[in-house]
Amino acid sequence: MKRLRNENADLDVADLKILRLLEKDARTSTAELARAVGLSPPSVAERIRKLQENGVIEAYTVRIDPAALGLKLSAWLRIRPVPGQLAVVAGIIRDLPEIAQCDRVTGEDCFIALAHVGSVAELERVIDKIIPYAMTNTAIIQSSPVEPRSLLGSLRQR
Amino acid sequence: MKRLRNENADLDVADLKILRLLEKDARTSTAELARAVGLSPPSVAERIRKLQENGVIEAYTVRIDPAALGLKLSAWLRIRPVPGQLAVVAGIIRDLPEIAQCDRVTGEDCFIALAHVGSVAELERVIDKIIPYAMTNTAIIQSSPVEPRSLLGSLRQR
DNA sequence: GCTGAAATAATAAGCCG
DNA sequence: CGGCTTATTATTTCAGC
Numbered sequence A, B: 001m002k003r004l005r006n007e008n009a010d011l012d013v014a015d016l017k018i019l020r021l022l023e024k025d026a027r028t029s030t031a032e033l034a035r036a037v038g039l040s041p042p043s044v045a046e047r048i049r050k051l052q053e054n055g056v057i058e059a060y061t062v063r064i065d066p067a068a069l070g071l072k073l074s075a076w077l078r079i080r081p082v083p084g085q086l087a088v089v090a091g092i093i094r095d096l097p098e099i100a101q102c103d104r105v106t107g108e109d110c111f112i113a114l115a116h117v118g119s120v121a122e123l124e125r126v127i128d129k130i131i132p133y134a135m136t137n138t139a140i141i142q143s144s145p146v147e148p149r150s151l152l153g154s155l156r157q158r
Numbered sequence C: 001g002c003t004g005a006a007a008t009a010a011t012a013a014g015c016c017g
Numbered sequence D: 001c002g003g004c005t006t007a008t009t010a011t012t013t014c015a016g017c
Helices: A013-024 A030-037 A041-053 A086-095 A120-130 B013-024 B030-037 B041-053 B086-095 B120-130
Strands: A057-064 A073-081 A099-105 A111-117 A134-146 B057-064 B073-081 B099-105 B111-117 B134-146
Touching: A013 A030, A013 A041, A013 A057, A013 B057, A030 A041, A041 A057, A057 B013, A073 A086, A073 A120, A073 B099, A086 A099, A086 A111, A086 A120, A086 B134, A099 B073, A111 A120, A111 B134, A120 A134, A134 B086, A134 B111, B013 B030, B013 B041, B013 B057, B030 B041, B041 B057, B073 B086, B073 B120, B086 B099, B086 B111, B086 B120, B111 B120, B120 B134
Parallel strands: none
Antiparallel strands: A057 B057, A073 A111, A073 A134, A099 A111, A099 B134, A134 B099, B073 B111, B073 B134, B099 B111
């Protein structure tokens, strides 16, 4: 049977189909997944359990429209701490609830962070928390040509 | 009753609690949500239906570890199309399955895109598709000081 | 928003290749 | 080990209030 081989997981076509269906709707019932992949519900439940155990599935989440919560402004912040302040800046970022995610990256900027706020004034308050220890560059999101989409799509014909 | 008021939604504390629980685990059963908020299961089901209908809940998804699929390299691409080629570049980005998401932003860079690939060679192929029409800047993700976290956390004491 | 009944689904146990 | 069936428990859904 065709498999994806790598250090972390050993996924067969049924696993991939389950992941694909859960990506589309994480609330799909085990029973329905079972019908789709042609296995019994307990088998599918067991596969899902293992996918979680092996860290393939990291979390089941819901995507919420920030605007619906009054968070009408979203922005990407590129952050370049002054020498010696990297850990301090990382701590500040973690303590700012407006930061929904943040990656450490290679290159001139050390961090790329996503902020959701209700107004420009709030955005300013977020930036002001960081600016004593880092140079920042703010890019406000205007639209999303590609809404978050399937990771499995990235696999192509490999 | 305390409510969040804005153009898109009118959420009470029960709705917010439901959203918070679903953010933590989108597979939480309606029955369990009902117990947590002190309503009956049909009421909770109806509230969830409306949250979807109103676009507050955009999707239920599963977060998959890219490395588990062999996508060991993730990178943020900043993309600045040459004049007149913005729409062309947007189309190319949409057609690249390695791009998991992409936002149009203000500032020097027009697009910020997230790519998941299996190798540096694949990353090069992605960039080569874009480079005829845009200047690009690539930042490889080293770690994630803030893993994707609750949007509701961004609300603070507003 | 609720209850209560009927239909579905999840789970645990025991068995099979 | 991975999968199946069966029996039990829990959940979802529908109707009526």
